[in-house]
Amino acid sequence: MVLRRGLAVLSPARMWVDVSRVMRLPRFLALTDALLSTRHPLVSAEELACHHERFAGGRGARVRQRALELADGRAESPRESMVRLILIEAGLPRPECNVEIWHDRRFVARVDMLYADERLIIEYDGDHHRDPDQWSRDQIRRAELESLGYRMIVVTRRDFDDPDALVRRIRRLLRAAR
Structure with a gap:
């Protein structure tokens, strides 16, 4: 007490x-x-x-x-924690949480999860990402990250309906990066 x-x-x-x-x-x-x-x-x-x-x-x-x-x-939302758990329990490597990405001393983004060697970003998007202004910012951010050679997968609450499908997608992306 x-x-x-x-x-x-x-x-x-x-x-x-x-x-x-x-x-x-x-x-x-x-x-x-x-x-x-x-x-x-x-x-x-x-x-x-x-x-x-x-x-x-x-x-x-x-x-x-x-x-x-x-x-x-470093996890910043319950769903980020739950996605990380799904990945780890499926035997995938543990991703880094909330990593800042910089390019030429310029801050580009802080991403929810990152497999750095594979340059694979995993973002959990809650409902607030459906707001038109937020969605536009997300698209610009995604384009910037992709222009730097990163690939991004966006996870939503519906992915929790079939976590095996989510794991298969991420596993394929990780394999393709090797």
Whole structure:
């Protein structure tokens, strides 16, 4: 317990342990990534590992262990975390999260996920990308990245309906880059 504004509340690490007992890995990994966020961390990986050990063997232990292995505080949305999990569980290499791409000292973009050696970008586009202005900005950004030799695959919520098809597409793109 910690005190916040005079109230006793669970610490982020203790809350993490408690919800591991009822949450499945995809959403739990997203929660873990958010807690470890490099932009606004609420807890350290060491603190989560300490709490995991403290409550070892109980319900949720396996999901906590897996989340600790896969966590990446650079992920910036739950869906990014879930896409990354789908790829890793399918045996694909772990992509880098939220990587800045520069060209001749000029910032070009920060991309959701990147396979750097293959120059393959994976972007998760939520519904806000359907806004006409955002869509136009996305197309210009995509054209700029493609002009620099990157390939891009856009993932949407519908890809979660058939994650195997998503994995097959990404696997083909990774193979084609070799």
